[in-house]
Each structure stands twice: as C-alpha cells, then as structure tokens.
Amino acid sequence: MSWLLNHQRAFRLALLRLLQTPFATLFTLLVVGLALSLPSAMYVGLKNLNHWLGHLPISPEISVFTQTDDPAALRTLEQSIRGEAGVSAVRLIRREDALKTLAQQLNINDLVDGLARNPLPHTLVVTLGPDTPPDRYSQLQQKFAALPTVLAVQYDAALNQKLHALRQLVANAALGLGFLLAIAITAVVANTIRLQILTQRDEIEVSMLIGATDAYIRRPFMYFGLLQGLLGGLTALLLLAGFSWLTQPYLAEFTQSYGNTFIPQSLSLSEAIALPVCTAALASLSAHIAAMRHLHRMRPSL
Amino acid sequence: MISFSQVSKRFKGGQQALNNVSFTIESGEMVCVTGHSGAGKSTLLKLMAAIELPSNGTVLVANQNIGKLRPAAIPYLRRNLGLVFQDHKLLYERSVFDNTALPLLVQGVPRDEIGKRVRAALDKVGLLGFEKALPVTLSGGEQQRLCIARAIVSRPAVLLADEPTGNLDPEYARSIMDMFKSFHQVGVTVVIATHDETMLQYMGGRTLSLSHGVLQ
Numbered sequence: 001m002s003w004l005l006n007h008q009r010a011f012r013l014a015l016l017r018l019l020q021t022p023f024a025t026l027f028t029l030l031v032v033g034l035a036l037s038l039p040s041a042m043y044v045g046l047k048n049l050n051h052w053l054g055h056l057p058i059s060p061e062i063s064v065f066t067q068t069d070d071p072a073a074l075r076t077l078e079q080s081i082r083g084e085a086g087v088s089a090v091r092l093i094r095r096e097d098a099l100k101t102l103a104q105q106l107n108i109n110d111l112v113d114g115l116a117r118n119p120l121p122h123t124l125v126v127t128l129g130p131d132t133p134p135d136r137y138s139q140l141q142q143k144f145a146a147l148p149t150v151l152a153v154q155y156d157a158a159l160n161q162k163l164h165a166l167r168q169l170v171a172n173a174a175l176g177l178g179f180l181l182a183i184a185i186t187a188v189v190a191n192t193i194r195l196q197i198l199t200q201r202d203e204i205e206v207s208m209l210i211g212a213t214d215a216y217i218r219r220p221f222m223y224f225g226l227l228q229g230l231l232g233g234l235t236a237l238l239l240l241a242g243f244s245w246l247t248q249p250y251l252a253e254f255t256q257s258y259g260n261t262f263i264p265q266s267l268s269l270s271e272a273i274a275l276p277v278c279t280a281a282l283a284s285l286s287a288h289i290a291a292m293r294h295l296h297r298m299r300p301s302l
Numbered sequence: 303m304i305s306f307s308q309v310s311k312r313f314k315g316g317q318q319a320l321n322n323v324s325f326t327i328e329s330g331e332m333v334c335v336t337g338h339s340g341a342g343k344s345t346l347l348k349l350m351a352a353i354e355l356p357s358n359g360t361v362l363v364a365n366q367n368i369g370k371l372r373p374a375a376i377p378y379l380r381r382n383l384g385l386v387f388q389d390h391k392l393l394y395e396r397s398v399f400d401n402t403a404l405p406l407l408v409q410g411v412p413r414d415e416i417g418k419r420v421r422a423a424l425d426k427v428g429l430l431g432f433e434k435a436l437p438v439t440l441s442g443g444e445q446q447r448l449c450i451a452r453a454i455v456s457r458p459a460v461l462l463a464d465e466p467t468g469n470l471d472p473e474y475a476r477s478i479m480d481m482f483k484s485f486h487q488v489g490v491t492v493v494i495a496t497h498d499e500t501m502l503q504y505m506g507g508r509t510l511s512l513s514h515g516v517l518q
C-alpha cells in the first residue's frame with residue numbers, strides 16, 4: 001500500500017511543480033511541442049508524398065506479348081502469371097483492340113483497314129504491388145519470357161528503378177525524422193530535470209540523509225518528465241491540427257488537379273495516440289536517466 | 303548497538319580525522335563525544351550514519367557493517383537513526399510541519415498518521431502551534447528544537463546529535479539537554495557530540511574523549 005502511496009505522492013508533487021511555475025511550464029511545453037510538431041508535420045508530408053506516388057498513373061507495368069490465339073491457352077497463360085508473388089492485376093488487351101487503338105492514335109485507319117491480317121499479338125498487361133522491389137521485376141520478366149506461347153516481355157526498368165528509389169528515400173527520411181524527434185525530447189526533458197534538481201538540491205540532500213531511497217527521490221522527476229512528454233505530445237498534435245487546417249484550401253486545390261483520386265492523408269487515430277504515448281514514455285525514460293546521473297554526481301559526500 | 307573496532311578515517315585531501323578508534327555503545331546507553339574543534343567528533347557520528355565510510359577497521363551499527371553496506375541498504379539503516387546535524391540542514395522555504403514530516407514522507411507513512419506523529423514530535427520539543435511557521439521566523443534555539451523534532455518523529459532507536467547546543471545560552475542549552483535525557487529515559491540510545499565542558503558535566507554519564515582523531 002505504501003508503494004501506491006509513494007507513487008501517488010510523487011505524481012502529485014510532479015504535477016504541483018508543473019503548476020507552481022506556469023510560465024516556465026507553458027514555455028517548456030511549447031518548446032517540446034514545436035520540437036515534436038516539426039518532424040511530425042514532415043512525417044505527414046512524407047506520408048502524403050508516398051500516398052501520391054502510389055496513385056500516380058505511371059505505376060510500372062510489365063507487358064507480356066503472346067503468339068497464341070487459342071482462348072484456352074490464353075487463359076492458362078493468364079493464370080500462371082496471376083499465380084506469381086507480387087502480381088496485383090493482369091489485364092488482357094486483345095489484338096483487335098490494340099490495332100484499333102493504334103490506328104486511332106496514329107490516324108492511319110485507312111492503312112490498317114487495308115491490312116490482310118492483324119500483325120499485332122495479344123498482350124497481357126501485368127501490374128505489380130506498390131512495394132515490389134526492382135529485382136523482382138527483372139525476375140518476373142525472365143519467368144514470363146520462359147512461359148509457353150510468350151513472344152516477348154517488356155517493362156520500363158528505368159522508371160521502375162526511380163520510383164522504387166524515391167519510395168525508399170521517403171521511408172528512410174521518416175525513420176530519420178523519428179530519430180530527430182527522439183533526440184529533441186530527450187534533450188529538452190533532460191535539461192528541465194537538470195534545472196529542477198539544481199533548485200531542489202537541499203531538499204534532495206536532506207532527504208537522502210534521513211533515509212530516502214534513490215527510487216523515492218527519482219520518482220517525482222520521472223513523473224515530471226512523463227507529464228512533460230505527454231503534454232508536449234498533445235501540444236504537438238494541436239499545432240499539427242492547426243497547421244493542417246491552415247493548409248487545407250491549398251491541398252484541396254491540389255487534389256482537384258488530380259481528379260480527386262488522391263485523398264490528403266493526416267495522422268491516423270493510432271498514430272495520433274502513439275505520438276503522445278511514445279513521447280511520454282521517452283520523456284520519462286530520459287528524466288529517469290538524467291535524475292540518476294545528477295543524483296550520482298551529488299552523492300560523493302553522502 | 304554501535305561498535306567501532308580499530309577504525310581510521312582519512313579524507314581524500316590527506317586529513318586523518320580518526321586514528322585507530324575502538325569502543326562499544328550498548329543499546330539504551332547515553333554517551334557524549336567530546337574534544338577540541340577538529341578532533342573528529344562529527345566524523346565519528348557521520349560514520350555511524352554511513353554518511354562517511356571508514357578507511358580502515360569495522361563500524362557496526364545495529365549489527366550492520368557500515369563499510370560493507372550495499373548503497374541500496376543505506377536508506378533503511380538511516381531510518382533507524384534520528385540525526386541532528388551540526389549545520390541543522392533545515393529546509394528554509396518549508397513550514398515547520400513540512401520539515402518535521404519529511405522523514406515520514408520518505409518512509410511512505412499515510413497522511414493522517416503523519417499529522418498525528420508530527421504534532422506529537424512538535425509537542426515534545428515545545429513547538430506545537432508553530433506548524434505553519436517558516437524556520438527563518440524561529441529563534442536559534444527554536445530551530446534547534448525543530449531539528450530534534452525531525453530527528454525523533456519516526457521514533458528511532460538511536461539518536462545522534464552533533465553539537466545540539468552549539469550557539470545557545472547555557473539555560474536554553476540545558477533545556478535541550480534535558481530533552482535528550484528524557485529520550486534516554488524511555489530507552490533510546492543517545493550519542494551527543496559536544497565541545498562544551500559545562501554541558502558535559504551537566505549530562506554526566508559516559509564520555510568518549512577525542513584528541514586529534516585519537517580516543518583518549
């Protein structure tokens with residue numbers, strides 16, 4: 001029971017210390033919030049970029065040309081292509097349709113009408129999932145080329161490489177931002193804890209002399225860090241909400257230019273919850289370590 | 303209760319504060335430690351509370367070897383001791399009540415229990431009614447009483463007091479000493495460091511006399 005009591009008291013003390021210096025607290029929360037909201041906003045931006053990349057009409061495709069005209073053989077071919085890992089869609093373009101399109105595009109209807117027979121093959125257009133790595137494309141190209149009745153296989157390797165590299169960059173940038181975020185909180189919280197310990201030096205020293213355990217002394221600082229992290233995370237969410245409200249009209253214009261197929265992304269509910277929870281956890285850990293270090297330094301005379 | 307066996311304490315700067323000191327204090331005994339300024343009285347008391355560790359020899363307090371104590375065990379040892387510091391170590395921006403309550407807070411005592419015990423301790427030293435006062439508004443003697451209240455509030459088995467009559471006039475000093483006598487009478491082990499000869503005579507009982515870190 002005294003365990004629970006100790007934690008209650010430490011929490012109340014931490015809350016009291018936050019409230020006792022409202023301006024310093026507000027300032028710290030703003031700093032933590034800003035430090036967090038900047039990388040968070042960039043994260044949302046990256047998320048949108050990635051989403052947008054996924055919706056580009058230029059997602060790479062593999063074209064498989066086949067010499068067969070037999071419906072059964074076509075179906076078998078289509079099925080074996082569909083069975084490959086990473087394939088998300090297969091679309092058949094019949095040779096008649098291909099010729100018609102070609103004739104229209106090149107405006108050579110007369111010429112085409114004059115042809116004795118259709119020189120074009122049937123084409124199976126294969127779309128792969130958005131996260132398929134580039135070497136899977138070349139792998140599949142070879143596999144498809146070896147299938148019966150296949151004349152040739154074609155895909156735009158360069159575009160595919162570029163898109164993949166861009167996605168990879170986005171993912172790495174998000175990871176780097178997470179790292180920056182962690183460093184920002186750790187630094188800010190550790191500094192406030194250091195200042196707290198300095199102003200409470202006497203009380204800490206006396207408490208140690210009359211039988212306080214290290215855990216007892218560290219506890220209010222840990223809760224102090226936890227509250228700062230939690231409130232800082234919430235401040236960041238508020239700033240982020242304000243930011244997206246401000247940019248809303250411009251984004252709407254942008255999405256309209258893409259025929260509204262692109263829906264602007266913001267933080268999902270789980271991400272919005274994860275932000276303050278993670279910052280609270282990180283901040284209390286940082287506070288714990290900072291308190292441990294400074295108390296250790298205070299100890300030699302005790 | 304407290305036993306020193308060939309204890310020496312040498313500080314980092316090379317100061318030899320105690321030199322080969324041996325003695326035993328039985329449970330329930332009252333002992334005065336005396337000697338000139340710099341003789342090693344404070345160091346002796348600090349060793350008992352694990353505030354300093356011996357350089358040589360063995361210090362036993364309540365059957366615990368101070369030199370071999372794990373750092374995590376030190377707080378629990380100190381909870382059995384009531385300490386009156388030579389430099390008071392009061393928290394000057396905290397009330398008399400809060401100062402007295404500190405040892406109980408540290409031990410996780412429930413709130414109403416704290417209220418009862420703090421008032422009992424303040425009553426014993428004659429500071430009841432000063433609960434809300436800040437230490438700076440108290441006289442030197444009253445501050446000394448506050449230190450004693452804080453030392454006894456958790457009802458320790460041992461009281462260690464370092465110059466508790468420091469700068470007090472003789473009459474006030476005697477009233478402080480009477481308090482220690484009364485604690486001794488109810489079974490508390492009391493160790494008082496003082497350089498004041500008249501107080502020594504007033505207290506009677508056993509005296510440990512130090513000179514330049516050597517027990518005479």
Ligand SMILES: Nc1ncnc2c1ncn2[C@@H]1O[C@H](COP(=O)(O)OP(=O)(O)O)[C@@H](O)[C@H]1O
Pocket residue numbers: 313314315317318319337338339340341342343344345346
């Ligand atoms: N922390 C310390 N570092 C170095 N020397 C110290 C320290 N504390 C005490 N001393 C020295 O040890 C000797 C004994 O000091 P102390 O025990 O305070 O004497 P007393 O209390 O009898 O006046 C003195 O010479 C003092 O200068």
Ligand SMILES: [Mg+2]
Pocket residue numbers: 343344345388464
């Ligand atoms: Mg002294």
